[in-house]
Amino acid sequence: MPIGFLFDMDGTLTAPMLDFPRIKAEMGIGDRPILEAMEEMSPQQRIEANAVLLRHEQQAAERSSLNPGCRELLDWIDSRGWPTALITRNSRLSAQTVLERHGLRFHTLVTREDSKYKPDPAPLRCACERLKVNIAEAWMIGDGQYDIEAGVAAGCRTVWLSHGRQKFFAAEPWRTVDDLHELASLLKEHYP
Secondary structure (H helix, E strand, O other): OOOEEEEOOEOOOEOOOOOHHHHHHHHOOOOOOHHHHHHOOOHHHHHHHHHHHHHHHHHHHHOOOEOOOHHHHHHHHHHOOOOEEEEOOOOHHHHHHHHHHHOOOOOEEEOOOOOOOOOOOHHHHHHHHHHOOOHHHEEEEEOOHHHHHHHHHHOOEEEEEOOOOOOOOOOOOOEEEOOHHHHHHHHHHHOO
16 A cells, blocks of 8 residues: 655645634634534534634635745655645635645545544544555644644654644654654655
8 A cells, every 4th residue: 555645734834824812712712722612602603603714714825825845845745656635624615725826736635524623533534545545654744733633543654843843732743843844854764
């Protein structure tokens, strides 16, 4: 079975796009995780909160910029014929906007509309099934706590893109890199 690469979007491939404190304040949910807080809302509250979230996601996607090294890394992976997935807690619309804006292609896209969302490992399993990749042969790359928790729970090689930050969560990634250039070096070491 081939290896596969599963990427988070916001903060991993793109510069961080979303102002989470502002979104949470507009929704009135305090400091709770957005999607988890929405699950506990009444149907009407959820409709209103979803409208807030979709508006912020779409505005951010339309203004998004790629992290340095993103295009080169994805081109190198593509040149080796390895399948890729984009896995995000964002909406399908905002993810497609980012992909179209930057001309990025992935073999599959898994959003919150498709599956349970990170930190649950389900979206990683879903992506691997679509890619026909054994999850133990997949790499999960993300900059957030939920990316690492999902990758560890799924049993794949999990790489935390730290952007130079200290780790603030308990889950232990397989490797830590500062940026996408360092990730490219790590991959080239493993697959010369």
